[in-house]
Amino acid sequence: MAATDWTPIESAPRATLTELFAADTNRLEALTVDLAGIHFDFAKTHLTPELVAAFATLADQAGLAAKRDALFGGEIVNVTEGRAVEHTAERGEGSAASVDRARQQHARMRALIDAIEGEAFGPVQHVLHIGIGGSALGPDLLVDALGNDGVRYDVAIVSNVDGVALETALDQFDPHATIIAVASKTFTTTETLLNAESALAWMAEAGVDDPYGRVIALTAAPEKAMEWGVDETRILPFSDSVGGRYSLWSSIGFPAAMALGYEAFEELLEGAAEMDRHFRFTDPAKNAPVLAAFADLYYTQVRGCATRAVFAYDERLRLLPDYLQQLEMESNGKAVTAQGVPLDRPSAPITWGGVGTDAQHAVFQLLHQGTHLVPVEFVAVTEPGDGLAEAHHRQLLLNAFAQGAALMQGRANEDAARAYPGDRPSATLLLETLDPRTLGALIAFYEHRTFVNAALLDINPFDQFGVELGKEMAKAADAGDMVFDASTAALIERALG
Numbered sequence: 074m075a076a077t078d079w080t081p082i083e084s085a086p087r088a089t090l091t092e093l094f095a096a097d098t099n100r101l102e103a104l105t106v107d108l109a110g111i112h113f114d115f116a117k118t119h120l121t122p123e124l125v126a127a128f129a130t131l132a133d134q135a136g137l138a139a140k141r142d143a144l145f146g147g148e149i150v151n152v153t154e155g156r157a158v159e160h161t162a163e164r165g166e167g168s169a170a171s172v173d174r175a176r177q178q179h180a181r182m183r184a185l186i187d188a189i190e191g192e193a194f195g196p197v198q199h200v201l202h203i204g205i206g207g208s209a210l211g212p213d214l215l216v217d218a219l220g221n222d223g224v225r226y227d228v229a230i231v232s233n234v235d236g237v238a239l240e241t242a243l244d245q246f247d248p249h250a251t252i253i254a255v256a257s258k259t260f261t262t263t264e265t266l267l268n269a270e271s272a273l274a275w276m277a278e279a280g281v282d283d284p285y286g287r288v289i290a291l292t293a294a295p296e297k298a299m300e301w302g303v304d305e306t307r308i309l310p311f312s313d314s315v316g317g318r319y320s321l322w323s324s325i326g327f328p329a330a331m332a333l334g335y336e337a338f339e340e341l342l343e344g345a346a347e348m349d350r351h352f353r354f355t356d357p358a359k360n361a362p363v364l365a366a367f368a369d370l371y372y373t374q375v376r377g378c379a380t381r382a383v384f385a386y387d388e389r390l391r392l393l394p395d396y397l398q399q400l401e402m403e404s405n406g407k408a409v410t411a412q413g414v415p416l417d418r419p420s421a422p423i424t425w426g427g428v429g430t431d432a433q434h435a436v437f438q439l440l441h442q443g444t445h446l447v448p449v450e451f452v453a454v455t456e457p458g459d460g461l462a463e464a465h466h467r468q469l470l471l472n473a474f475a476q477g478a479a480l481m482q483g484r485a486n487e488d489a490a491r492a493y494p495g496d497r498p499s500a501t502l503l504l505e506t507l508d509p510r511t512l513g514a515l516i517a518f519y520e521h522r523t524f525v526n527a528a529l530l531d532i533n534p535f536d537q538f539g540v541e542l543g544k545e546m547a548k549a550a551d552a553g554d555m556v557f558d559a560s561t562a563a564l565i566e567r568a569l570g
């Protein structure tokens with residue numbers, strides 16, 4: 074990557090948010106974007122048209138456009154693992170060959186769903202989806218967010234190796250009316266395989282004839298799934314070039330397609346594709362994921378913010394912060410560039426968050442008066458998800474908007490304990506409605522924003538070596554091959570004998 078010069082950004086004049094609004098009557102127009110049923114409002118961040126222009130220059134220096142073309146063109150952009158990165162091909166945006174392959178894999182998924190509906194597995198009521206990380210968080214978000222109005226099958230998503238998680242799910246399901254979806258890109262993940270074995274044992278104990286015959290594998294390693302015992306006809310493959318945390322668009326989305334219907338799954342893909350095209354073909358100044366990444370970088374690199382907070386002001390989106398934690402932190406929580414050179418600046422902030430209005434009564438104290446500056450993001454939906462009196466949704470939305478205003482305006486008080494400093498930034502994402510199409514666009518927005526952050530810092534957002542060491546040590550400990558420090562050894566001895 075050519076050298077990037079942050080000086081114009083670091084030395085840009087600083088004004089408070091209130092001053093910025095007062096100085097530019099066009100601010101709202103300049104810093105809002107509408108697309109795919111989502112209104113993106115970055116006006117209450119410290120971005121200005123001048124800063125956006127300076128970031129656009131930085132993006133040019135960083136080769137953002139070429140990196141984006143390489144991503145969509147199916148080139149090897151995951152350089153540390155020597156792989157292309159093709160989650161966009163799952164929604165029809167990528168090289169012709171990859172789009173074609175994804176279509177065939179989706180058709181296979183659809184055919185299997187049709188077969189299940191046609192009672193090829195007898196009457197099915199429940200889908201037990203077993204997977205972890207990217208093989209669970211995406212589908213969980215989809216089913217939880219969109220299943221509000223009822224689902225065609227009950228879905229339980231079990232990830233944790235803690236048996237309590239699986240037992241809780243099994244208690245709700247009839248083993249004779251359940252199919253098990255084992256979701257694992259690699260089909261080697263300890264937690265997933267152990268949970269899957271226990272689920273098979275539960276079926277066998279209940280007298281289910283052929284438990285393995287009720288397993289569907291969602292994987293990029295079909296040969297491993299076959300070795301494990303799944304018949305080839307019940308494997309829904311996806312490409313190795315689809316990363317785990319980017320995989321909900323592939324067969325990993327199977328439980329969502331089952332629960333919500335295949336048409337809903339297609340609409341999700343279409344919404345994401347609309348965001349893909351926006352990201353590819355729109356100038357930085359009006360490009361939602363690019364603007365969001367500029368704001369992220371401004372706060373982490375210039376204002377020293379170590380965290381960013383996302384609050385879903387909609388109960389249906391309560392899993393969004395969890396989903397984003399993996400997407401953003403597993404992608405960009407790195408200390409070296411794509412070439413392995415130590416970064417000379419911070420990488421991803423810590424993503425955290427919760428649900429409004431609950432969070433207001435728990436963590437907002439620090440946001441308003443704490444010593445940390447935390448950029449906040451509000452995600453809300455205009456159309457209510459509930460059928461109760463309008464007062465509920467009205468209160469929900471007014472609270473979201475008032476919080477953004479309060480963070481920005483602050484309030485002086487002679488009593489310092491009661492003073493609000495203000496000038497605290499927020500962005501608001503307002504969805505017209507929460508349907509598959511809009512949710513697809515929203516998730517794709519976050520993916521591209523993560524990509525732009527990485528591109529401007531020259532890091533590879535598509536590997537995750539940081540998760541390996543702990544896994545290896547747990548495996549070695551299980552095999553008795555590990556000599557631990559005194560503290561760890563004592564804990565193992567005390568708990569496990």
Ligand SMILES: O=P(O)(O)OC[C@H]1O[C@](O)(CO)[C@@H](O)[C@@H]1O
Nearest residue numbers: 206207208257258259262317540
């Ligand atoms: O789908 P798999 O191969 O079981 O992996 C699950 C998750 O584990 C990770 O590799 C991290 O441990 C994630 O990136 C991935 O989403």
